[in-house]
Amino acid sequence: xxxxxGSAVSQITVFIVEFYSMFKSLPGGIKIRNIFLKPxxxxxxxxxxxxxxxxxxxxxxxxxxxxxxxxxCSSVIIYGVLIIWLKVFSKEQLEKIPVFGxxxxxxxxxHIRNN
Numbered sequence: 077x078x079x080x081x082g083s084a085v086s087q088i089t090v091f092i093v094e095f096y097s098m099f100k101s102l103p104g105g106i107k108i109r110n111i112f113l114k115p116x117x118x119x120x121x122x123x124x125x126x127x128x129x130x131x132x133x134x135x136x137x138x139x140x141x142x143x144x145x146x147x148x149c150s151s152v153i154i155y156g157v158l159i160i161w162l163k164v165f166s167k168e169q170l171e172k173i174p175v176f177g178x179x180x181x182x183x184x185x186x187h188i189r190n191n
Contacts, residue, residue: 094101110164126151 129150131142156175157167160183167172170180 114162114164115159118155118164119160121158122151122155125154 094160126147130147133146134140137143137146156179160170160180167180
């Protein structure tokens, strides 16, 4: 277990050092809410949805493979919608991402997300 523990500790150490230097060098610092908390909330909600989508999909489809495919597809959609809805990225950032740019315009048109 020494190699696993050593690898994990070194990765965590590198992350902390890089995060600290990035926090110090960026003007205005880093918005912890947008960097960690909102994506964490999106991930938690997506994982809950993926779990239940798989369970329901397996009951309906009676196929493990199809239930997994349905669960993955729905999870991608749910995560993307939550990222836009919780305003994790700015409008300019979303417009640079090919698919999210169009999805953002849909949200904006439907008045689901307003800046």
